[in-house]
Amino acid sequence: MTPLEIYDIPGDKSISHRAIIIGALTSGVTTFNGFLCSEDCLNTLKIFRQLGVKIELKGTQVQVHGTGVTGLKSPSEILDVGNSGTGIRLIAGALSGSQISATLTGDHSIQKRPMGRILEPLLKMGASITANDNVPPLNVQGSKLKANVSYKMPIASAQVKSAVLLAACASEIPVTVIEPELCRDHTERMLRLFGATVQTESGQIKLVQPRLTAPLNEVQIPSDISSALFFICLTLMKNRNVIFKNIGLNESRIGCLAVLEQMGVDLSVKQFLHQYEPMGDIHIHPSSKRKNIEIPEDIIPNVIDELPILSMLALTQPGTLKVRGAEELRVKESDRIAGICRLATALGADVVEYRDGFDITAPEKPASEIKFDAHYDHRLAMSALIITKAFNIKAEITGLESISTSFPNFSALLEQLF
Secondary structure: OOOEEEOOOOEOHHHHHHHHHHHHOOEEEEEEEOOOOOHHHHHHHHHHHHOOOEEEEEOOEEEEEEEOOOOOOOOOOOEEOOOOHHHHHHHHHHHHOOOOEEEEEOOOOHHHOOOHHHHHHHHHOOOEEEEEOOEEEEEEEOOOOOOOEEEEOOOOOHHHHHHHHHHHHHHOOOEEEEOOOOOOOHHHHHHHHOOOEEEEEOOEEEEEEOOOEOOOOOEEOOEOHHHHHHHHHHHHHOOOOEEEEEEEOOOOOOHHHHHHHHOOOOEEEEEOOOOOOOEEEEEEOOOOOOOOOEOOHHHHHHHHHHHHHHHHHHHHOOOEEEEOOOHHHHHOOOOHHHHHHHHHHHOOOEEEEEOOEEEEEOOOOOOOEEEEEOOOOHHHHHHHHHHHHHHOOEEEEEOHHHHHHOOOOHHHHHHHHO
């Protein structure tokens, strides 16, 4: 059977946010290819235009005319990140170390998201940033921050780590972050590409030399593995033979592939040479040996965003999927633990919900039709569409408009391919 090749998975959202932010803090022009033109990333782009940065967007190519760390201008209006938790936390970090004043807010969901986890280290660095009850809006008065602060994160969080590193870059000071477990390292990789000296050893990330210089060559943003996983799981549910092209294979993001392999999925990966982020092709082979597992807790930080769709895959294979140590899901765009359990229960699964996870056992026979409110959470909405497509059942799903925040061509690709 000749495999179907899929090239249309959009650019990585996490890296697209960082492209705009780091590009803006750099003196010089940087060209990025494969930029994700989703609502979340376009809001980050708009914000830096409001801060005085010239940014040109043509298709999925974006040119950022960086102003350097002293060239940003205080905006005349409130900065709105929309639905992006990554956007507000990373931008707050960068602005804390700048020389400008700004207010950051977002939609109704963002205004309920906890910001204490970034406020603690930023305040320790001497930042002037305030929030009522640790939720947005965030009022930032940029200032020169303290050098050589060392911050130990209580839980692994790429957003917290990145906020600290970006604040230090904006103030051009060294800083150290200690992470209890490996989490996404997109910020460290891109900072190195832009000339910063970042040393990583035994869980310590040391920003030694923070000054940024625009790279000479164009920068490729790989396709998003989190987005690809929705279609990888549908491929498995439909027992198809598919190759997903040019997917980001960052070690801090491919825990989902390890989970799939532990489930018995037959897959192979072909990795390419890369500038700063590994990327390659993922080949999913038809297989009948899949089963549910208990996901090891040390992998959970690496797959936290992928748990909704992995939970739907569990509804199509024997055994019980067990997840613990995932309490961070409670404070995403919605309470995703509750959302996953609601969706699985509606489909007829045997579900036990815990504070930090759940047990899900596939139904003997799925429901013939369901109603599901995704609570404006894009990952829950996409997961619901994937599993109802796999079961070929009638579904009334509300909150689908949230999908445009991360995967604008999702529905078109779903109809085209499956």
